[in-house]
Amino acid sequence: MSTVIIIGAQWGDEGKGKIVDFLTQKCDYVVRFQGGCNAGHTVVVDDKKYILHLIPSGILHKNKKCIIGNGVVLDPAALLKEIDTLNNKGIEIDNNLYIAKNCHLIMPYHIAIEEESEKNGKIGTTKKGIGPCYTDKIARNGVRMIDLLYPDILMNKIKVNLEIVNFLLVNFYNSKPLNEEHIFSQYLDYAEKLKYYISDTDIVINNAIDEGRNVLFEGAQGTLLDIDHGTYPYVTSSNTIAGGACTGTGVSPKKIDRIIGIVKAYTTRVGEGPFPTEIKDNLGETIRQKGGEYGATTGRPRRCGWLDLVGLKHAVRVNCFTGIAITKLDILNGIDKLKVCVGYKYTNRRIDEFPKELEILKHCEPIYEELPGWKEEIQGVKEFDQLPENAKAYLNFIEDFLKVKIQIISTGQKRDEIIIKEFPL
Structure with a gap:
């Protein structure tokens, strides 16, 4: 039996939907625990794109129980539209969806x-x-x-x-x-x-865990958008971190086995708020176009920037990740030099921890390490050893800095474009 929480480690849009969809093959239940239809999880299966807002990504697999927990705020009109869209695409809903009474x-x-x-x-x-x-x-x-x-x-x-x-x-x-x-x-x-669909979902989930079923908890948004631990007030209105999975479903922390952080190979942000590593020249626009960095819910262009390990270190601490998944590594193909933020400069001093004061964060300058990029095409690569040496070095640098194992690497949009270094279930 395994209970696993999937958490966005940045400002959301990290590719959680694909990772949840992939891991669902080994799970019996997939549970959404916070947020609302402001989330957008994009999954590509057999060249068909599915965008989910409220229903857990596991619905794309047959006979998986999908639960909308009490921590979610639910727009009935949006949910019914989503159900109709999935039904029209031949996805079975009626026997697989449960909604918390206290949602x-x-x-x-x-x-x-x-x-x-x-x-x-x-x-x-x-x-x-x-x-x-x-x-x-x-x-x-x-x-x-x-x-x-x-x-x-x-x-x-x-x-x-x-x-x-x-x-x-x-x-x-x-x-x-x-x-x-x-x-x-x-x-x-x-x-x-x-x-x-209305049910005592806390009882359903706890019974499933007690029976030895595999349960996957699917987060929305990301750690830096958490109402308490994010860049307040430019945050969402719920607890997006691992603790939110417990309060948002009625499951004790003692029943959680693993917490997987989803990390995009670079950083993006939608909406207002400070973004120290934002790339404001043509390269930022190139990454946006190549990565399709437009909101799945609103279509708004995402702000793009270099990977911020200071923010990620904060995410590791408040979530206690047991492993991480790197997504969109293929989007970095062809960039000569990659920058990785390892600290901030504020006034005349160095900051190594993510500041809680918005006024400080707004004026922080990133301190970068430069790493050589790679020109080889890696989209669809499925074995770690087949990656270019510079891509491996980039991943090893992240792993060494965060002191958390990289277990999964996504090398494209499709379900099977993925490298499994260590299966997290």
């Missing part, structure tokens, strides 16, 4: 409030209502999945929340109010379509 729902007023507050580009969110939904959850005003089955409770919650939201929309944002009857009717329709 919180994104409501139309969450999206409305976020759209208004983001008009000045304050944070650079996806405008999916994620933050306002988590706000209501913490303020104990949230609507949960189970409320869909109790119309009186649902209507009362909508009515109470709209009193505040409509006041803000009209008097603060000079916008139109929302209609409670319309929202109520809309969510009763969602209830009819989703009621068969």
